[in-house]
Amino acid sequence: MKWDELEDEPCSMARTIGVIGDRWTLLILRECFLRTRRFEGFQSALGITRHLLAERLKKLVRQGVLRRIPYQEAPKRHEYILTQKGLDLYPIMMAIVHWGDVHMVDTRGRPLLHEHRSCGKMFDPVMVCSECGEPLSAKDVHVHPGPGARPSAEKGSLEKKPKVRKRAA
Amino acid sequence: MKWDELEDEPCSMARTIGVIGDRWTLLILRECFLRTRRFEGFQSALGITRHLLAERLKKLVRQGVLRRIPYQEAPKRHEYILTQKGLDLYPIMMAIVHWGDVHMVDTRGRPLLHEHRSCGKMFDPVMVCSECGEPLSAKDVHVHPGPGARPSAEKGSLEKKPKVRKRAA
DNA sequence: TTCCTATAGTTCTAAAATTGAACTGTCAAT
DNA sequence: ATTGACAGTTCAATTTTAGAACTATAGGAA
Numbered sequence: 509m510k511w512d513e514l515e516d517e518p519c520s521m522a523r524t525i526g527v528i529g530d531r532w533t534l535l536i537l538r539e540c541f542l543r544t545r546r547f548e549g550f551q552s553a554l555g556i557t558r559h560l561l562a563e564r565l566k567k568l569v570r571q572g573v574l575r576r577i578p579y580q581e582a583p584k585r586h587e588y589i590l591t592q593k594g595l596d597l598y599p600i601m602m603a604i605v606h607w608g609d610v611h612m613v614d615t616r617g618r619p620l621l622h623e624h625r626s627c628g629k630m631f632d633p634v635m636v637c638s639e640c641g642e643p644l645s646a647k648d649v650h651v652h653p654g655p656g657a658r659p660s661a662e663k664g665s666l667e668k669k670p671k672v673r674k675r676a677a
Numbered sequence: 678m679k680w681d682e683l684e685d686e687p688c689s690m691a692r693t694i695g696v697i698g699d700r701w702t703l704l705i706l707r708e709c710f711l712r713t714r715r716f717e718g719f720q721s722a723l724g725i726t727r728h729l730l731a732e733r734l735k736k737l738v739r740q741g742v743l744r745r746i747p748y749q750e751a752p753k754r755h756e757y758i759l760t761q762k763g764l765d766l767y768p769i770m771m772a773i774v775h776w777g778d779v780h781m782v783d784t785r786g787r788p789l790l791h792e793h794r795s796c797g798k799m800f801d802p803v804m805v806c807s808e809c810g811e812p813l814s815a816k817d818v819h820v821h822p823g824p825g826a827r828p829s830a831e832k833g834s835l836e837k838k839p840k841v842r843k844r845a846a
Numbered sequence: 847t848t849c850c851t852a853t854a855g856t857t858c859t860a861a862a863a864t865t866g867a868a869c870t871g872t873c874a875a876t
Numbered sequence: 877a878t879t880g881a882c883a884g885t886t887c888a889a890t891t892t893t894a895g896a897a898c899t900a901t902a903g904g905a906a
Contacts, residue, residue: 644767729865
């Protein structure tokens with residue numbers, strides 16, 4: 509598996525990481541969700557080098573996550589806004605923020621609180637099953653190969669049962 | 678903002694990215710959730726260089742996402758298993774996989790299907806509000822500074838209202 | 847007019863991260 | 877005595893990223 513060919517892997521996680529897995533990309537997208545739209549805005553908010561910022565924006569546009577839209581002629585200027593594909597990254601963002609809220613806060617508490625406009629309350633995001641609505645946990649989920657699975661037999665980690673030697677204390 | 682000091686930022690997303698944002702780390706964690714536990718298992722599943730794999734595993738252990746547990750004496754061998762902190766990354770994983778399932782599939786369809794053992798059905802993960810249970814979307818959420826917010830006034834992207842010039846066509 | 851500023855990049859060199867390949871060491875099995 | 881499995885480590889070559897300077901257009905100020 510090569511980093512530059514992640515998008516060709518038969519794995520939705522690898523493919524997604526091919527899009528958002530580069531250094532700084534998720535932080536750029538955070539800014540997008542906080543309504544930053546312009547080059548200088550991203551640059552000053554993140555302190556990323558201009559070179560890399562230009563690269564990343566170009567890639568995100570190519571991948572259909574952002575759209576580059578002119579907001580001014582003479583001199584020509586553009587701003588970057590999330591497409592629907594980009595907006596759909598929201599659950600990923602929220603999941604990341606929530607994990608940080610739970611596991612990475614210092615004594616002062618959370619940097620940001622989230623208010624759900626529909627119900628007016630401060631909330632946490634919860635991931636649930638689309639079918640029964642119950643919260644998901646790793647051990648309640650079983651994976652099956654889907655139609656787009658890698659065709660042949662796997663040397664995959666699931667089947668491997670390494671032989672045991674002397675047991676540890 | 679420096680990549681090596683992300684964990685000190687007053688931002689839960691930045692802090693989390695400091696933990697899982699390195700190249701290959703999320704793919705290593707994918708393997709963990711698929712029950713890979715050993716060095717060779719990760720290496721052969723991912724094709725990552727042994728050098729980097731060793732680095733990443735060390736960092737994840739340091740950060741409390743994995744625990745390194747001996748499973749054999751003579752020669753001493755260890756395996757890497759998810760801590761609770763690591764298991765709590767599950768919603769992030771699922772959100773990433775789901776986005777790929779929606780936006781990155783080829784004509785053949787999804788590589789993997791997920792079955793919810795509790796209800797027996799194939800499902801998609803849905804992110805909902807902990808307070809009202811409704812699905813979340815970016816525009817229904819408003820952010821407020823929390824107790825751990827950066828103390829002073831922000832040069833943040835939210836307040837900046839750049840002056841407009843000649844409008845684009 | 848000339849200078850300064852704002853915006854959105856591009857270009858260049860140095861530093862850091864990643865890759866690829868080979869090498870180390872322990873023990874079991876042949 | 878040799879081979880294979882496992883879990884790394886080491887080192888040179890390549891890629892990425894960081895840091896700083898530079899380009900270009902245009903508005904407004906002096």
